[in-house]
Structures are given as C-alpha cells and as structure tokens.
Amino acid sequence: xxxxxPRYDAPGHATRDRILHxxxxxxxERGYAATSLADIASAVGVTKTAVAYHFHPKDRLAAELIAxxxxxxxxxIETEFGDERAFLEALVTFVIRHRAIIRLIxxxxxxxxxxxxxxxxEAIRAFRDCIYVRLAGPDPDPAGRVRAWAVxxxxxxxxxxxxxxxxxxxxxxxxxxxxxxxxx
Amino acid sequence: xxxxxPRYDAPGHATRDRILHxxxxxxxERGYAATSLADIASAVGVTKTAVAYHFHPKDRLAAELIAxxxxxxxxxIETEFGDERAFLEALVTFVIRHRAIIRLIxxxxxxxxxxxxxxxxEAIRAFRDCIYVRLAGPDPDPAGRVRAWAVxxxxxxxxxxxxxxxxxxxxxxxxxxxxxxxxx
DNA sequence: AGCCGTACTGTACGGGCGTACAGAACGGTG
DNA sequence: CACCGTTCTGTACGCCCGTACAGTACGGCT
Numbered sequence: 001x002x003x004x005x006p007r008y009d010a011p012g013h014a015t016r017d018r019i020l021h022x023x024x025x026x027x028x029e030r031g032y033a034a035t036s037l038a039d040i041a042s043a044v045g046v047t048k049t050a051v052a053y054h055f056h057p058k059d060r061l062a063a064e065l066i067a068x069x070x071x072x073x074x075x076x077i078e079t080e081f082g083d084e085r086a087f088l089e090a091l092v093t094f095v096i097r098h099r100a101i102i103r104l105i106x107x108x109x110x111x112x113x114x115x116x117x118x119x120x121x122e123a124i125r126a127f128r129d130c131i132y133v134r135l136a137g138p139d140p141d142p143a144g145r146v147r148a149w150a151v152x153x154x155x156x157x158x159x160x161x162x163x164x165x166x167x168x169x170x171x172x173x174x175x176x177x178x179x180x181x182x183x184x
Numbered sequence: 185x186x187x188x189x190p191r192y193d194a195p196g197h198a199t200r201d202r203i204l205h206x207x208x209x210x211x212x213e214r215g216y217a218a219t220s221l222a223d224i225a226s227a228v229g230v231t232k233t234a235v236a237y238h239f240h241p242k243d244r245l246a247a248e249l250i251a252x253x254x255x256x257x258x259x260x261i262e263t264e265f266g267d268e269r270a271f272l273e274a275l276v277t278f279v280i281r282h283r284a285i286i287r288l289i290x291x292x293x294x295x296x297x298x299x300x301x302x303x304x305x306e307a308i309r310a311f312r313d314c315i316y317v318r319l320a321g322p323d324p325d326p327a328g329r330v331r332a333w334a335v336x337x338x339x340x341x342x343x344x345x346x347x348x349x350x351x352x353x354x355x356x357x358x359x360x361x362x363x364x365x366x367x368x
Numbered sequence: 369a370g371c372c373g374t375a376c377t378g379t380a381c382g383g384g385c386g387t388a389c390a391g392a393a394c395g396g397t398g
Numbered sequence: 399c400a401c402c403g404t405t406c407t408g409t410a411c412g413c414c415c416g417t418a419c420a421g422t423a424c425g426g427c428t
Contacts, residue, residue: 049377
C-alpha cells in the first residue's frame, strides 16, 4: 500500500516501480518463462497491457532488473584475483546481493535454442559461461567440471531458496560451503 | 516413408522407445515445460500427434520417465541410515544413476501454482521436499537451510551438466563435494 | 480555453501449445 | 475375404501467451 487510493495514482513511476518489484519476486519464485505478463499485472493490480506499456518487449523487464547486477558482474569478470578464495568471496557476495534475480542469470533466458544477437539472453549466457570458466579453468578435467558445476548449483539454489534470511547469515554460510565444495 | 526400414521396426514399441529416449534427453537439456511435443516429435522424426498417441497427457511422458527413479527414491526415503554420510552416499548414487531425468525431480513440474491432486507434479514435489527435509532436518536453523539447499543445488547442476562424463568419475567427485559442503 | 504528453484500459490479432477426432496403412486372426 | 486392433497422419479446435492499436482520463503547459 505505497501510494494507492486509486484516485491519487498521480506519482509518476509508482506503478512502474511496483511492476518491477512484483516481477523480481515472481521471476525469482517461478522463473522467467513461467511468469506471464498477466501474472505480474494481477499481482500489481493493473492490466497486462499496462505492464507491456512500461516494458515494451518482455525482455526489457528482465534487462532492467538485471542491469544493476550486470554492472557488478562485469566488474567481477574484469577483475584479476590473486587466489581462488578471493574470487569465490567476491562471487558469493555478488550472488547474495543480487539473489532476487540471480536465477535469471544462472539459468533462465539463455535456455536453449534462441540466439537473437544483442538480446539480453545472449549477454546473460556469456556471463554465466564466464563464471563457469572462471571456476573450472580453461580445459578442465572431469573432476574440475563436476566441482565447478557443483559450486554454481549450490550458489544458485542456496541464494534463491533462502531469500527470507538476512544477507549476512547466508553469505557466511554459503561462502564456507562453496569453498569446501570447490577445494574438495 | 512410414516404415522406413521394415526389418527393424518389428517390435511395436520401436517408435515408443525412441520417443522416450529423445524426451529424456530434451527434458534434461531444456527442462520439462520448455520442451514441446513438437520438439520431441521432430527429434524422433514423427508427427507430434504420434507422440500424443503414445503418451496421452504430456504428464504421462514425464511419469513414465520418472517411474524407475521413483522406485529408487521411495526406497531411499523409507530407509533408515545410520549417519548422514551413508544417506548422502545413497543420495549421490541415486542422483547419478538417474541424472538424465533428475532435473525433472529437482525443480520442474512442481513449479509454482498448479496442484491438480494425483498429478505426477504433486508426487515429485513431495519427493523433493522429502529430500530437502532429510538434508536439513526438522526445524532447521538458517545455516542448516543454506547448507541443505547448497547440497541440493550442487547435486542437480553437477549431475545434469556432466551427463557426458562416465558415472564413476562424477559420483566420486560429487560425493566428496557434497560431503564437504554439507559438513562445512 | 486549447493542446499535448503521460498513464493507462479494452479489444483484438497471430502464434505456439496440448489436445480431440476422423481416417489411412498394415499385419494378424476369424 | 472380411474384420479388427494397432500405429500413425492430417486437420482442426481452444487456450494462453506477448503484442498492437485505438481510445480515455488527466495534469501541465501556453
């Protein structure tokens, strides 16, 4: 109940922010493809055309949600870390900070076949692969591949499924778990 | 063109088995909802109505693929394990053996809202929750929740993303990683 | 007052999905 | 031969999705 009172919906981007907020939550719960514009619209209390008005292709919604995370992940990728622990620390921090939309980055959108160049899906897939390569190293052996994917999976699941917990608790525990899996 | 090689289609379930095989692979790669009957049909080389003929609601395809895993998981749940290590060992073995369809059990079908009673989705969700509860214990603290989900995520990702690797390599490495994360 | 941009609503369209149904090809059995 | 069940094709339907477009309410400018 931020500014409702349907008569006074005057504040410019009130609805827009509420759409973003609802979409972030629904995407985290059900995933990108499984969340329709109608779902978001009914969660906010408007028509689905209203959602389409603010975010013209549906991709833009995801793009705008991901934008802040994209900056962080670019910085993460471009940074040279001394040891693996420092990288994992930064990675866990990144995942926790953006856990509400981390599911989109980890698996969604870059689903399978479609590769319209320039789409957010392509960039996301590049990010995800970059993280995996960073964890597994170039030309990894089978055990390295297993361990890298185990770390990726633990990060995604633990971050997404414990959104209700405070960041610090999750961060500390998850970092320890990821380090243990990575160095096993 | 219907019977392309009359010698080898003698058993009635030739097409049926090919559909099952293709569906298992596609479900593992893209997920259940993201794989259409037309995708499976074109992978096999038949019409999508042919697929629908053999597996009438789409659910049956998933149900039949999951069936062998369901037996194993029921046995797993009903078994009393002495220590956590024994349970994790059995769990990893289970995940590796059924890794081609483990994605369905871990996340798909029980997506969000729909709960038609008696559907395979409901049973799957029960299985998944049972595994999580077994890992996290009853009334877990925050750190326990994070660790349990980290283990679940590592199992799913590592198993699904390394289907091309031999079972023993994945099993050994993954068990070590899961144990390390669990006891961290 | 007139005008215009913003923020929506209502309606409609095209496409993809799972599904239903009628019929063709074919081997087996009376 | 006639009959039939199995296996598949072709066609069509209804549903939901994202999208397009015209129209409406309204506050801010000149």
